[in-house]
Amino acid sequence: MAERARTYHHGDLRASLVEEAAAMISEGGAASVTMRAIGSRLGVSRGAPYRHFPDKTALLVAVAVAGFKRLNRRLGSGDAGAPSSSVERLRRMGEQYVRFALKHPAHYRLMYGKEALARQDQPELRNAAGALLENLVDVIRVHQQRGEIEGGDPRAQAYVAWSAVHGLASLLIEQQIDPNVDVDDLIRQTTQTILDGMRDRSQD
Amino acid sequence: MAERARTYHHGDLRASLVEEAAAMISEGGAASVTMRAIGSRLGVSRGAPYRHFPDKTALLVAVAVAGFKRLNRRLGSGDAGAPSSSVERLRRMGEQYVRFALKHPAHYRLMYGKEALARQDQPELRNAAGALLENLVDVIRVHQQRGEIEGGDPRAQAYVAWSAVHGLASLLIEQQIDPNVDVDDLIRQTTQTILDGMRDRSQD
DNA sequence: CGGGGCATGTTGACCTCGTCAACATACAGC
DNA sequence: GCTGTATGTTGACGAGGTCAACATGCCCCG
Numbered sequence: 001m002a003e004r005a006r007t008y009h010h011g012d013l014r015a016s017l018v019e020e021a022a023a024m025i026s027e028g029g030a031a032s033v034t035m036r037a038i039g040s041r042l043g044v045s046r047g048a049p050y051r052h053f054p055d056k057t058a059l060l061v062a063v064a065v066a067g068f069k070r071l072n073r074r075l076g077s078g079d080a081g082a083p084s085s086s087v088e089r090l091r092r093m094g095e096q097y098v099r100f101a102l103k104h105p106a107h108y109r110l111m112y113g114k115e116a117l118a119r120q121d122q123p124e125l126r127n128a129a130g131a132l133l134e135n136l137v138d139v140i141r142v143h144q145q146r147g148e149i150e151g152g153d154p155r156a157q158a159y160v161a162w163s164a165v166h167g168l169a170s171l172l173i174e175q176q177i178d179p180n181v182d183v184d185d186l187i188r189q190t191t192q193t194i195l196d197g198m199r200d201r202s203q204d
Numbered sequence: 205m206a207e208r209a210r211t212y213h214h215g216d217l218r219a220s221l222v223e224e225a226a227a228m229i230s231e232g233g234a235a236s237v238t239m240r241a242i243g244s245r246l247g248v249s250r251g252a253p254y255r256h257f258p259d260k261t262a263l264l265v266a267v268a269v270a271g272f273k274r275l276n277r278r279l280g281s282g283d284a285g286a287p288s289s290s291v292e293r294l295r296r297m298g299e300q301y302v303r304f305a306l307k308h309p310a311h312y313r314l315m316y317g318k319e320a321l322a323r324q325d326q327p328e329l330r331n332a333a334g335a336l337l338e339n340l341v342d343v344i345r346v347h348q349q350r351g352e353i354e355g356g357d358p359r360a361q362a363y364v365a366w367s368a369v370h371g372l373a374s375l376l377i378e379q380q381i382d383p384n385v386d387v388d389d390l391i392r393q394t395t396q397t398i399l400d401g402m403r404d405r406s407q408d
Numbered sequence: 409c410g411g412g413g414c415a416t417g418t419t420g421a422c423c424t425c426g427t428c429a430a431c432a433t434a435c436a437g438c
Numbered sequence: 439g440c441t442g443t444a445t446g447t448t449g450a451c452g453a454g455g456t457c458a459a460c461a462t463g464c465c466c467c468g
Contacts (some may be wrong), residue, residue: 196401252445
């Protein structure tokens, strides 16, 4: 809605579609996202989106990719201003991760709901998620070198940490966790447990 | 397909529907499950299922519940024959959990895909998932009492452990993890990290 | 400066699907 | 055997994804 007159008729419909779809997902869940509805909200017909995306799946993939990029940015920004001393940085990343998921549950769900997205492999999506992992691996490597966490394959450790936060986010979003539990405490305890587990382990 | 002549025309259509739906999910993913298709495979019309379930969601909930029960049984059975000494039992539960998910990816996805299932709270589903948590809490409590893992709210620890295995299962299913990584190693490392983290922590 | 062509948008149509209502049927118990 | 209800069937409707034919506007080439 911000910029216009960039291209032909509508003015960057493609970007608007992604933006609007994301908004609709947040407002009414993935089920509310309809080619017809999204077109209508943007003042175009139901067929217009097909000039920019081959099908609905492609649009949703773009939305998911945007979500990953946003999440990545969030995790990166937590970096600045934070005391990168000790493993505090890692803990902070974990917290930001879960908080992002809680703030945009439907969007987060879409990002990881491969079923809804693609039968075939979507390289763009893979890359966006991959970037997330790379960042995590980098941070872990740094802390390994400082001796703050145990050595070993940083990628494997990244997977373990990612599993923990993603699992927690997922369970929270799907309301599998007793609402009486203090979410902040749970997030803290999860990240703490993982960090402790990574700190003093020796490979079997 | 096994038993018949239990009730009226078809002979326990309800159970057959759940069974067949589960089979279809495994074969062709959730998208392939159609009221028409499932009826057709069972030799009944598209309307027949509506005599047993108010809508498609209800059917899927039943399938998900069956999945939770199956998973629960699997986790429990790992108990028998296992050296319940030390935390080996917990580690084994974690492994079994992830293995179940990998064996029935689409079914597992459905179990946790609340969006696809219900707008309103489904008590049956909640209970089935809750039973899983209860079991985990019980086991953790036992090991706490033996001093094998740290004290503290066993429920919170259960959530942490559940998050880790669910997250790992989820990432594996959605193919977010490099296929070159040894899955068995990753499972082991994940459970091990969690257990280590739970062993020697003290509340902040 | 004018026209052609492509990028973009629109509309009509078709198919699949979930679901409801009206109708049909079979089994249970009297 | 008969009636009522549980069960199954069929026709219809509306929503939604998608394609093809058609319309439109913008850019660039001459």
